[in-house]
Amino acid sequence: MRHGPIHLGSEEVAVWADQITKSFGAAQAVRGVSLSIPKGMIYGVLGPNGAGKTTTLRMILGIIDPDSGSRQLLGHSRPRDVANRCGYLPEERGLYPTMKAREAIAFMGALRGLGWAEGRTRAGEMMEAAGLGHAVDKKIRHLSKGMAQLVQLLGSIVHKPDLIVLDEPFSGLDPVNQEHLEALVRSEAARGATILFSTHVMSHAERLCERVAIIAGGLRRFEGTVAEARGILPIEAQYRPSARAADVAALLPEDARFDGQCWRFSLADEEAEPLLLALIQGGFGVSGLSLQRPGLHDAFVRIVQDAKQTDAQEAAAC
Amino acid sequence: MLSFWAQVRVIAYRDFKAIVGQPVFLLFLLAPLFMAIMGLLGGSGSQNFVEKSGRNARIGVLANAPLADFYMAADAQLRALRPGPTAPPQLTRIPSHGSADAQVARAMINTPGSHFEAVIFGPADAPHIIATSKDLATYVTAMANYAASVRLAGGQPKQIFVAPHVEISRKSGGTARTRQAMGYAAVVVIFVLTLLIAAQSISTFVEEKSNKIIEILASAASLEAIFLGKLVGMFGVAMLFIAFWSALLTGGAQVLLSRMAGDFPPLDLAISLPGFLALGLLYFTMSFFLFGAAFLGIGSQAPSARDIQLLSLPISVFQVSMFGLASSAASQPDSRLALFAQIFPFSSPMAMAARAASDGALWPHLLAILWQLLWVMVIVRVSARLFRRGVLNASPSLFTFFRRKAK
Structure with a gap:
């Protein structure tokens, strides 16, 4: 078991997990996930439904213990020791329906060591800032689903935690509230908090995350920046020569196909410039050229599909 | 991290406020009044009986x-x-x-x-x-x-x-009868209070489970603290209930005693009346935590409110059987059955409260309280483990096991 804060280069690590696994009966939910999240970073855990994201987050927070592997949270190997410095929004939202919104936020703060009075004061201020000032003394059961979700989110950050873990925070929110939430995540990160959130909606991850991990089938399949994730897929190119269109095939990659109007093919990042040069020097000219970099969504789909194939092959081999 | 007891306090405070803040709590508080009215209606029959025996x-x-x-x-x-x-x-x-x-x-x-x-x-x-x-x-x-x-x-x-x-002159043999009656009264009071209040703990986790709040609680506090917090919250409700009725009954008793000055037979107990009442309160506390912890543990395993309803009958039967055991102990204070009732954890608080009326020695009470406390801790811990295993880890709970067996 490791003790003391872990460093990644010069950066102190807020969340560290090494090959953590978890099984529920015969089902292996997490087969070995490693994460290393520097302090102050917005980090996304991406994965399809049932990939093991929630189980991974619950193990990191100490709600459940891993069967094997080790973890460290804010420099502590026992996550519960730093429960006061963490905020958590679970995937399955839950609030006491008969509690008033302000009390619900104060209660969640009190659970993390914030005084009730201070929690009530902060709750009022935060709700006002989030545009929920009118609902401060309303009971949870009288709030809309989106409003209740925001109340719960405010409850998870009312004590100004150093680490905020959000499990599918955007699900169930309308676009306006999604904007609110993104702004809130950014402001918490600007305050210095580390944000770790799971999602299967790539647009949020693309806009918010500095680094992402993609989990599929209980294993981490990718870890890096969003740009690195997008970089695993080649650039999609469309090229229309200005002359001798039929002769250009010899210069193009093997997968190039002519659709009657233009050539379509994929390119690695480093191949784009040499190809362009060769086409001009070869006298084919450029009547039209578009290079389309795939989004995180495409990278995610590819990684997950590859993971499924690999798992199927492994299962067949067994 | 909040200390264990601070966590218990936060959970207990929330639960206490949530229960007491409900309008329906007033009905709960006044429930004995309805019982008394029914008792008075039925009492005319018993008055005839008393007159006949007079x-x-x-x-x-x-x-x-x-x-x-x-x-x-x-x-x-x-x-x-x-x-x-x-x-x-x-x-x-x-x-x-x-x-x-x-x-x-x-x-x-x-x-x-x-x-x-x-x-x-x-x-x-x-x-x-x-x-x-x-x-x-x-x-x-x-x-x-x-x-x-x-x-x-x-x-x-x-x-x-x-x-x-x-x-x-008081009739000789009255002392033994008075003590026996007081012992029996202690058994009845503890049983009724436990039945009224502790049995409710079986359903307290249903709210957390159905509203998914348990995930938030479990991420911030230990399950043992959550369990104990819920018990302490319910115990606070019990204390409020007891304080309310004690104040009313004490006032009533003072009026009654002032009118019957000198004619009210003294309660010749083995220990002083305040000591007897203090022990009674202590044993109610133990009985509450024993039954409450067990019910809370069982209730936490129940996947739905329907399962809770189904559980109510066997639980009531168990409580009544413990009452029967303790009552027998009160009527035969020196029997082996009494000794068994005093040792068996769930009947022990009631049986020991009965013993307090007729036995002046304090050491058996100290021993019994320690013994009961040990069982409270064991039950809270076992229940919390069962809960963690059955609910948070999503592995089969006891209910799943029984359902599989039924299939």
Whole structure:
């Protein structure tokens, strides 16, 4: 078991997990996930439904213990020791329906060591800032689903935690509230908090995350920046020569196909410039050229599909 | 991280406020009032029973003729003034035993099963009265005065007074009976309070589970703290309930005692009354936590409110059986059954409360409380583990196991 804060280069690590696994009966939910999240970073855990994201987050927070592997949270190997410095929004939202919104936020703060009075004061201020000032003394059961979700989110950050873990925070929110939430995540990160959130909606991850991990089938399949994730897929190119269109095939990659109007093919990042040069020097000219970099969504789909194939092959081999 | 007890406090405070803040809590608080009203309605039947049993009571006239005749005549005259339920017990003549009258009179009062509630004996101008209540003594005194006036006036009553020696005597064997009754009363009170309040803990986790709040609680606090917090919150409700009714009943009792000054039999317990009450409260606390923790643990395993409803019957049966066991212990304090009831964790608080009425030794109570405390800790821990295993880890709970078996 490791003790003391872990460093990644010069950066102190807020969340560290090494090959953590978890099984529920015969089902292996997490087969070995490693994460290393520097302090102050917005980090996304991406994965399809049932990939093991929630189980991974619950193990990191100490709600459940891993069967094997080790973890460290804010420099502590026992996550519960730093429960006061963490905020958590679970995937399955839950609030006491008969509690008033302000009390619900104060209660969640009190659970993390914030005084009730201070929690009530902060709750009022935060709700006002989030545009929920009118609902401060309303009971949870009288709030809309989106409003209740925001109340719960405010409850998870009312004590100004150093680490905020959000499990599918955007699900169930309308676009306006999604904007609110993104702004809130950014402001918490600007305050210095580390944000770790799971999602299967790539647009949020693309806009918010500095680094992402993609989990599929209980294993981490990718870890890096969003740009690195997008970089695993080649650039999609469309090229229309200005002359001798039929002769250009010899210069193009093997997968190039002519659709009657233009050539379509994929390119690695480093191949784009040499190809362009060769086409001009070869006298084919450029009547039209578009290079389309795939989004995180495409990278995610590819990684997950590859993971499924690999798992199927492994299962067949067994 | 918050300390364990700080976590317990936060959970307990929330639960307490949530329960007490509900309008329906008022109904819960006043539930004994409804029970009392029903009891009063049913009480008219039992009053008849008491009246019938009161007819067996007797006033003994330990004298020979003609003095005994004067007493009988005086009684006939005075009895007409006190008709109906206030009528004094019938007179029974017993020949005088001379100088042994005092001894005989006391035996008449104290013999177990004796129906004599008062006895008059001695010379006509200085009679001696032994009575079991002040009211009865007053009546027999009036009767002695009337008899004396008739006797001395030669048939025509004249205002002549004698000053009888009046002695209020409790029947022997009353102490044991009082203690036994007090022990039984303690068993009943603890059972009813536990039934009313602790049994509710079975459903307290349903709210957290159905609203998914448990995930938030479990991420911030240990499951043991959550369990104990919920129990302590419910215990706070119990204390409020007890304080409310104690205040009301104490006020009522004070009024009653001031009216019955001197006529209310003293509670001759093995320990002082405050000590008995304190032990009773302590044993209620233990009983509450024992049953409450067990019910909370079982309730946390139940996947739905329907399962909770199904569980209510076997749980009530279990509680009633523990009450039966403790009641038997109260009626046979020195039996092996009593010892078993005092040791068995779930009947122990009730049985030990009964024991407090008849046994002055304090060390068995200290031992019993430690023993019960140990069981509370064991049950809280086991329940929390079951909960963690069955709910948070999503592995099969006990209910799943039973369902599989049923299939």
